[in-house]
Amino acid sequence: MPRITVIVDGVTYEEDVEPRVLLVHLLRERLGKTGTPIGCDTSNCGACTVLLDGKSVKSCSVLAVQADGCDVVTIEGLGTSGSMHPMQKAFHEEHALQCGYCTPGMVMAAIDLLRDDPDPSEETIRQGLEGNLCRCTGYCNIVRAVRKGAQEMGQAVSTS
Amino acid sequence: MIPAQFDYERPASLAEACQALAEDDEAKVLAGGQSLLPLLRLRLAYPSKLVDVGRLDELKGVHDRGDHVFIGAMATHDEVMRSPAVTSGCPLVAMATSHVADPAIRHRGTFGGSLAHSDPAGDLPAVVLALDGVFVARSAQGEREIPAAEFFVDYLESSLAQGEILAGVKIPKLGDGWGFHYEKFHRTAQAWAIVGVAAAVRRSNGAITEARIGLTNMGPTPLRARATEAALRGVELGDAVRQACEQAAEDTSPPSDLHAQPDYRRHLARVLTHRAVRTAAGSP
Amino acid sequence: MTVQEVGQPRRRKEDARLLTGRTQWTDNLTRPGLLHVMFLRSPMAHARIASVDVSAARGLPGVVAAFSGQDFAAEQGSLPCAWPVTEDIVIPDHPPMAVDEVRYVGEAVACVVATDRYRAADALDAIEVEYEPLPAVVDMNQALAPDSPKVHEAGNKAFNVTITSGDVEAAFRDAPVVIDRTYVQQRLIPSAMEPRAVMADTDGESFTVWSSTQIPHVLRVMLAVVTGIPEHRIRVIAPDVGGGFGSKLQVTAEEVLCLLLARRLGKPVKWTESRSEGNLTVHHGRDQIQHVRLAADADGRIRGLQVDLLADMGAYLMLVTPGIPMLGAQMFNAIYKMDAYQFGCTGVFTTKMPTDAYRGAGRPEATFAIERVMDELAAELGMDPVEVRRRNWIKHEEFPYTTISGLTYDSGNYEAATEKALALFGYDKLRAEQADRRDRGDPVQLGIGVSTFTEMCGLAPSRMLGEANYGAGGWEHASVRMLPTGKVEVITGTSPHGQGHVTSWSQIVSDALGVPFDDVTVLHGDTAIAHKGMDTYGSRSLVIGGVAVVKACDKVKEKARRLAAHLMECSPDDLEFAAGAFKVRGTEQQRTIQELAYAAFTAHDLPEGVEARLDSDATFDPDNYSFPHGTHLCAAEVDTETGMVKIRSYVAVDDVGTVINPLIVEGQVQGGIAQGIAQALFEEAVYDADGNLLTTTMADYLLPSAADLPNFTLDRTQTPATSNPLGVKGVGEAGTIASTPAVVNAIVDALRPYGIHDIRMPCTPERVWRALEGVRR
Incomplete structure (x- = not known):
């Protein structure tokens, strides 16, 4: 059984894994990182989105062995203790979640989207989130939240 | 949601990877995994072994090689669509790649993996076919080049032999005067193309001098709209273009599925080809 | 001066946990020694089960047990149908695991229990089942033909109902205008983002079931x-539940079987469905063929309406299927006055997944039909649809x-909502643009769709449910407990799964008791904590459960008043309650509710007959439904070349009456509109002629993403309900009910000059194109 090393939310793990184990199952079942949920089996819903070496991926679509040596950030690794990431705060402020199941993936995808475009238009946000499905919100407030999160992250950059 | 068991190998070189594949008929290449993993999760494929080529430097990168752009098989979609070599040397590839799946999948999915998967509904095969790309395959026997017209054999079937790995694709640069457009028609942003049209059009003094048109999802393989290409040669923009595009569905055998019957796909091919050609020709 | 909490856009208390991944989805939960269950499901729509051999699976590594339906035959009972709508309704036996016969693709025929889910998945491959195929029954009209193969021994008709009011024959006789249309409400897959999951454990005597359910209380019973x-x-515990939309208003085979497995094995077991499993086996929604006839006078006044439905039950009757x-x-008569009305419905068995509640449940179907027909009437008369x-x-x-x-509608103002909507929409300007595009023969035509809807919600007055032969009441329960330190614990019988009850209920309690919003906590979804409840569905939670909270607060205040009077040595009648304190009228003397809570806790000086607790329980059962309404307007562009x-x-x-939290109300409306649009444009569960579901994954069953929807412009009118003290009407289903006909009306409006008067849902580009091809020929 291959042994892999992977950093998740700042902690280094060494794990023996069957080659077929999906990254999302490694996170959830082995490492207790249940903040990242599973919503489908065809890579459509995006609920399991995490950052792999800084870029968004669907963790159901990566084998744990493929993540060997990589750095993974999940929804649980955002922000600092006691303080949410500006994007999480923006989702709260704009009521961008209802049941919350898609939320971890949506937040991770939103953060990734801003790497490219720190000040995205509504259209850019809608296109950028095409891989993440939400059944509750109708997306209006998610789009607003990403705009707000972008502004606040921009300010955080400019004042630091 | 749970793949069946398989062995896993992560060879250190392309040569080793070819060897590993040649040894096992049931082994499959793992590139970015964005087409393969869904098949494994739904247990629609039971490979004995996955040979992970995702980390082979030999397969990575996008290289401007003067008369062509060489896109390494393991270049991710995200890298390809942002690569200056691609956006300047073969912009049609960048345009179509930006339509592939969604951002997270484009971070993992690879140019070579997508093409080797040979899904006629994928956005890239028709583009590479339209641009007369040349596939470079490696095996224990060495390297061979496969013209795009010979690469796509059937539905989900390429002309790569077992033991052969796609190393990259040469996309010839077209000269001056060319315009490009990829027109994708789908019901939702996530859905596969019902029909897609990749158009490269060259104009000179107001007339079209050459057109290349690739069709997505109009048959078991990507297709060229040859009759339309021929009919477009020498025509001025206007009604003549529309007439030429009326032949876009000739010699196609579009599939029937949940989203469209063949006659509708043929109709779409004609309408979308006209739109793609007009846009590529700079006449929106 | 304290700010009134009700009406404030309070940010939700629920969010922090959900945003940081500290969630309690059922699949996140574990127990020491937890075993994983997976089900083998029938690939046949209809077949006799000749044999099931699980022996090879039993021998595989990590496999603890494997069972077939035969193994459960003596103990599994039959899944319940709680709503026998007629006396002669056919309610077939519905074993949680099929024993002799399967009647839809996806029905469980065997299961494995293993130490982890990977081993369980492998073991499924080792089970051998022999089926003897029987004919599939897929189409409702064919199912009712005399020579149709039977889904059940008793035939394919589950029930038939006819209700008549007024003289229908007279209304249609010599009517200047009769509109006669047939609409198809396609089958939908609810697609809550969290797939179902169940965990069950036992200590040998008692059992705990964790389930991703909307109805922990009903489920327990x-x-x-x-x-x-x-x-x-x-x-029964409903931990964090990731959406439901009616799909988790069910008593499922998997819940029963996990409980039985925990009992049989004496160990904790968990089952989590995959999405493709869920598309097959979470109950579906809609699926009706609606024949609608409307008679009107030449000036557009409706004389009568006649509705005849075929409703696809699927293979069995589940909790509220019929x-x-x-x-x-x-x-169906909606907001309109008329002289006569007739409703007929036949429930039909087919070899497909059973249907049941999906957001709106019966009301979207009705609203669609009447709002479509109103547009047809307008077109027939050359009149504006508004x-x-x-x-x-x-x-x-x-x-x-x-x-x-x-029904008696208590309140409403359709004029006000419509005027506001028309102004926001720019109705006249869009009509002008539409005319211009028509004149120019623009390949992209513009259509305008209107939907003026109402719904009956707040399910429901128990008396009315009884009259409808429903198997339970429609009351709701709440408890309010003042803790010694003055904080407040609220226990609600509703079971939220995204609706934000914790926040809204806190706002209600904050105003009722005059305590800070942050001092209120709300507990729910665990039958050991919230011991009484009727759960969450049918836009009922606020209208009934929220009112129960108010009633419980009233009782707390009454107790507190007696205590305050005792402590301040005055008559209870001399006290006035404001801003969380009882004041003796005309003096500065007062006791805050927190002080009184502490006094009740210490119990050092209680008046005769007052217990040492400032707690209370209340149930609320409304006299009537509530009737939210609204006007939705949609402008759609139709590309006549492609059909897009x-x-x-x-x-x-x-108009949802009083608004407790405008953010939450808007969120509900936005999400509802998106789901209704999705029915109009994207979604359909498709079965082939052999009864195979073709839309088993999210790659085939198309759900809209942010890229597929526009922003929505929302506004409100507020006409408080008179049927409850809060004046609230419910908002969970409004958007879904209103939006589907608004969108289809817009599409048909765009195509009307071509002689097209309907497009079947979902209005796919291909269907639009075919309709145009049909008239071009």
């Missing part, structure tokens, strides 16, 4: 009834109004 395990030995079309029975509605709707001064179908539809703008003005 039903698990007891089905399995024979005494109710007091079953505890009740779903009946929830629409009194809604004007034809105006001529028929109940005027605001006519409330309360008893409709032809027998694009929504250009969407305006919704809803």
Whole structure:
């Protein structure tokens, strides 16, 4: 059984894994990182989105062995203790979640989207989130939240 | 949601990877995994072994090689669509790649993996076919080049032999005067193309001098709209273009599925080809 | 001065946990020694089970047990149907695991229990099942033909109902205009983002079931009834639940079987479905063929309406399957006055997944049909569709109004909502643009769709449920407990799964008791904590459960008043309650509710007959349904070359009565509109002629992403309900009910000059193109 090393939310793990184990199952079942949920089996819903070496991926679509040596950030690794990431705060402020199941993936995808475009238009946000499905919100407030999160992250950059 | 068991190998070189594949008929290449993993999760494929080529430097990168752009098989979609070599040397590839799946999948999915998967509904095969790309395959026997017209054999079937790995694709640069457009028609942003049209059009003094048109999802393989290409040669923009595009569905055998019957796909091919050609020709 | 909490856009208390991944989805939960269950499911729509051999699976590594339906035959009972809508309804036996015969693709035929889910998945491959195929029954009309193969021994008709009010024959006789249409409500897959999951454990005597359910209380009762395990030995917990939309208003095979497995093995077991498993086996929604006839005068006044439904039950009757079309029975007449109405419905068995509640449940179907027909009437008369509605709707001064179908609408103002919506939408300007595009022969045509809807919600007055032969009441329960330090614990019988009850209930309690919003906590979804409840569905939680909270607060205040009077040595009548304190009128003397809570806790000086607790319980059972309404307007662009539809703008003005939290109300409306649009444009569960579901994954069953929807413009009118003290009407389903006909009306409006008067849902580009091809020929 291959042994892999992977950093998740700042902690280094060494794990023996069957080659077929999906990254999302490694996170959830082995490492207790249940903040990242599973919503489908065809890579459509995006609920399991995490950052792999800084870029968004669907963790159901990566084998744990493929993540060997990589750095993974999940929804649980955002922000600092006691303080949410500006994007999480923006989702709260704009009521961008209802049941919350898609939320971890949506937040991770939103953060990734801003790497490219720190000040995205509504259209850019809608296109950028095409891989993440939400059944509750109708997306209006998610789009607003990403705009707000972008502004606040921009300010955080400019004042630091 | 749970793949069946398989062995896993992560060879250190392309040569080793070819060897590993040649040894096992049931082994499959793992590139970015964005087409393969869904098949494994739904247990629609039971490979004995996955040979992970995702980390082979030999397969990575996008290289401007003067008369062509060489896109390494393991270049991710995200890298390809942002690569200056691609956006300047073969912009049609960048345009179509930006339509592939969604951002997270484009971070993992690879140019070579997508093409080797040979899904006629994928956005890239028709583009590479339209641009007369040349596939470079490696095996224990060495390297061979496969013209795009010979690469796509059937539905989900390429002309790569077992033991052969796609190393990259040469996309010839077209000269001056060319315009490009990829027109994708789908019901939702996530859905596969019902029909897609990749158009490269060259104009000179107001007339079209050459057109290349690739069709997505109009048959078991990507297709060229040859009759339309021929009919477009020498025509001025206007009604003549529309007439030429009326032949876009000739010699196609579009599939029937949940989203469209063949006659509708043929109709779409004609309408979308006209739109793609007009846009590529700079006449929106 | 304290700010009134009700009406404030409070940010949700629920969010922090959900945003940081500290969630309690059922699949996140574990127990020491937890075993994983997976089900083998029938690939056949209809077959006799000749044999099931699980022996090879039993021998595989990590496999603890494997069972077939035969192994459960003696103990599994039959899944319940709680709504026998007629006396002669056919309710077939519905074993949680098929024993002799399978009747839809996806029905469980065997299961494995293993140490982890990977081993369990492998073991499924080792089970051998022999099927003897029987003919599939897929189409409702064919199912009713005399020579159709039978789904059940008793035949394919589950029930038939006819309800008549007024002289229908007279209404249609010599009517200047009769509109006769047939609409298809396609089958939908609810697609809550969290797939179902169940965990069950036992200490040998008692059982705990964790389930991703909307109805922990109903589930507990039903698990007891089905399995024979005494109710007091079953505890049901609905932890964090990731959406439901009616799909988790069910007593499922998997819940029963996991409970039985925990009992049989004496170990904790968990099952989590995959999405493709869920598409097959989470109950589906809608699926009706609606034959609608409307008679009108030449000036557009409706004379009568006749509705004849075929409703696809699927293979079995589940919890409220037959009740779903009946929830629409009194809604086809909608907001319109008429002289006569007839409703007929036949429930039909087919070899498909059973249908049951999906957001709106019967009311979207009814609203769709009437709102489509109103547009057809307008077109027939050459009248503006808004004007034809105006001529028929109940005027605001006519409330309360008893409709032809027998409901009494307590309140509403359709004029106000419509005027506001028309102004926001820019109706006249869009009509002008539409005319211009028509004149120019623009390949992209513009259509305008209107939907002036109402719904009956707040399910429901128990008396009315009894009259409808429903198996339970519609009351709701709440407890309010003042803690010694003055904080407040609220226990609600509703079971939220995204609706934000914790926040809204806190706002209600904050105003009622005069305590800070942050001092209130709300507990729910665990039958050991919230011991009484009727759960969450049918836009009922606020209208009934929220009111129960108010009633419980009232009782707390009454106790507190007696205590305060005792402590301040005055008569209770001398006290006035404001801003969280009882003041002796005309003096500065007061006791805050917190002080009184502490006094009750210490119990050092209690008056005669006052217990040492400032707690209370209340149930609320309304006298009537509530009737939210609204006007939705949609502008759609239709590309006549490709058939592609694009929504250009969407305006919704809803009247949901008093608004507790405008953020939450808007969120509900936005999400509802998106789901309704999705029915109009994207979604359909498709079965082939052999009864195979073709849309088993999210790659085939198309759900809209952010990239596929526009922004919506929302506004409100507020006409408080008179049927409850909060004046609230419910908002969970409004958007879904209103938006589907608004969108289809817009599409048909765009295509009307071509002679097209309907497009079947979902209005795919191909269907639009074929309709155009049909008239071009």
